[in-house]
Amino acid sequence: MAEDRFFNACVSYDADYDPRFAPRFAELATFMRAPYKPDLVGVDIGVCGVPFDGGATNRVGARHGPRSVRDLSSLMRATHHVSRINPFALCNVADVGDARFNSLFDNATVEADIVAFFARFAEAGVTPLSIGGDHSITYAILKGIVRDGPVGLVHIDAHTDVLGPIQGVRFHHGSPFRNAIEDGLLDPARMVQIGIRGAHNTSEAWDFCARHGVRVVYVEEFDSLGVARTVEIARGIVGQGPAYLSFDIDALDPSIAPGTGTPEAGGLTMREAQGLVRGMRGLDLIGADVVEVSPPFDPGTNTALCGATMAYELLCLLAEARAARRG
Ligand code: MN
Ligand code: MN
Numbered sequence: 001m002a003e004d005r006f007f008n009a010c011v012s013y014d015a016d017y018d019p020r021f022a023p024r025f026a027e028l029a030t031f032m033r034a035p036y037k038p039d040l041v042g043v044d045i046g047v048c049g050v051p052f053d054g055g056a057t058n059r060v061g062a063r064h065g066p067r068s069v070r071d072l073s074s075l076m077r078a079t080h081h082v083s084r085i086n087p088f089a090l091c092n093v094a095d096v097g098d099a100r101f102n103s104l105f106d107n108a109t110v111e112a113d114i115v116a117f118f119a120r121f122a123e124a125g126v127t128p129l130s131i132g133g134d135h136s137i138t139y140a141i142l143k144g145i146v147r148d149g150p151v152g153l154v155h156i157d158a159h160t161d162v163l164g165p166i167q168g169v170r171f172h173h174g175s176p177f178r179n180a181i182e183d184g185l186l187d188p189a190r191m192v193q194i195g196i197r198g199a200h201n202t203s204e205a206w207d208f209c210a211r212h213g214v215r216v217v218y219v220e221e222f223d224s225l226g227v228a229r230t231v232e233i234a235r236g237i238v239g240q241g242p243a244y245l246s247f248d249i250d251a252l253d254p255s256i257a258p259g260t261g262t263p264e265a266g267g268l269t270m271r272e273a274q275g276l277v278r279g280m281r282g283l284d285l286i287g288a289d290v291v292e293v294s295p296p297f298d299p300g301t302n303t304a305l306c307g308a309t310m311a312y313e314l315l316c317l318l319a320e321a322r323a324a325r326r327g
Contacts (some may be wrong), residue, residue, distance in 0.1 A: 020088075029070040030095035030138065031131070032078070032312065037094035040124040045087070045318055046096035047129045050114060053294070054107050055136025055173040056167065059261045061294035065307070066098060068295040069131045073091060073308035080316050082278060087319030097127070099137075111140050111171045118144025121287075127318050131311060132291030134261060135161055139176035140247050142185040145287055152243035153177070154234055154280055156251045156273065158197050158264035159215060162208045168303030173261070173292070176203075176246075183236045188212035192234045194276060195219050195251040198264040219266060227272055231279030238283055240287070243278060245288040245317070247273070247310050249303060257306050259298020270306055277313045285321045288314040 019033045030036050031047040040046060049066025056062060079086040087093055099117040101286065114137055121128045122145045131142055142151075157163075161179035164170075170179060177193075180186040182273045193209070197219040200206070209216050215237050221257075222230055250260045253267035268276075293307040 011121060024074045029067070029074060031070050032073045032076050032315075034088075034093050034095045035046050036097065038097040039317065040096055040120060040126050042092055043094045043096060043124070043126050044091035045093045045129060045272060045315065046121060046323055047093065047131070047315070048096045048117075049098040049131050050112055050133035050137040050141075051098055052101070052114070052132075052137060053134045053261070054104070054110060055171060055262045056134045057172060057174055059297060061296035062132055062261060062292055064295040065133060065291075065304075066131045068298065068301065068304040069290065069293055069307045069311060070095070072301055072304040073311065075305070076308055076312045078202055083281065083316060085316040085320055086207055087315045090319040090323045093315065093319070107169065107171050114140035115144045121145055122147055125285075127322055128287045129311060129315055130287070130289040131307070132289060132293070134173040135176050135246075135248055135291045136173045137170055137176075137291065138289055139171065139179040141287065141289060142180045142244065143183065145167035146185045148189075149156045150184055150187035151286060152238040153186050153192070154238060154243065154245045154283070155191065155193045156195050156246070156268075157193060157248035158195055158250045158267060159248070159262065160193055160196055160205045160209055160214075161248075162205045162214070164204070177206060188214045190238050190243065191215065192217065192237045194222060194230060194234065220270070222268075227275035227279065231276060234280070235283065240284060242284050242286045245277070245285055245314060247277070247288070247290045249290065249292045249307050249310070252304055252306055257303040259294050259296075259303030260292045261294050262292070270309070273310060274313055276315065278308065281317055281320065282327070283317070283321065285318055288318055289313065
């Protein structure tokens with residue numbers, strides 16, 4: 001085990017040195033100190049960054065999210081204290097680096113670059129766990145990985161993210177799930193959105209969800225249902241088919257996660273968010289993401305710690321789902 005190697009001291013400078021043998025504060029910050037494998041060869045679950053915030057409608061900074069989450073993820077340990085899942089024992093987990101952009105100044109080419117980056121995952125059979133970036137990226141991720149008809153979605157967020165174009169542009173962080181439904185990537189009947197709150201200028205987004213049959217659990221309903229009942233409802237909607245899980249850090253209350261682009265007071269606690277995600281154990285998850293961590297608004301790094309912690313919770317689910325598919 002890596003920890004034994006650490007305690008027993010084993011220094012080498014080989015090319016295939018495993019950073020998990022290093023002290024947690026040392027070396028380049030890959031996610032949870034996983035090996036860096038940008039070519040995807042032999043990888044089951046690829047943790048990656050999508051450092052793009054050109055889709056943000058207000059406060060930017062989420063382009064710095066992947067680095068900050070990777071840094072704080074060095075605090076994460078492998079074996080989950082509740083489920084006892086060790087994702088590294090179930091699967092070959094690697095940090096596969098970041099999506100790369102031909103022009104950071106052109107959102108249309110950025111979108112195409114993200115789609116192409118994740119198409120490589122689909123072709124190589126790698127399950128993606130992505131760190132944003134603003135929420136626009138989830139649409140491009142789904143475009144890259146969804147091949148066999150629409151999938152289900154567990155979406156934890158303060159916002160429904162189903163707006164239409166803004167200033168003539170469709171690819172922004174308020175639109176990923178509308179875009180994905182319109183493109184046939186998501187099945188709205190197998191979608192659940194949890195933690196939704198905050199006043200809007202119009203009811204356009206809420207009306208879109210109602211019209212398409214998307215189940216929206218506003219935070220007040222979540223309060224009265226509790227974690228266990230909400231999980232039960234969500235699992236009933238998503239069912240046993242392939243599904244994706246998207247976690248926007250602004251689902252959390254800004255008192256614990258201030259570092260985000262569109263904070264909404266009155267949000268979830270970490271224990272509620274962890275309970276919701278743990279409750280999704282056994283779903284056939286084909287990928288997941290944690291988005292909207294914005295380090296410039298995160299002076300104490302607590303938001304990045306929450307992001308890294310949620311990414312670890314998701315990694316456990318992805319590893320178990322992948323092992324189950326393997327049989
Ligand atoms: Mn969002
Ligand atoms: Mn949001």
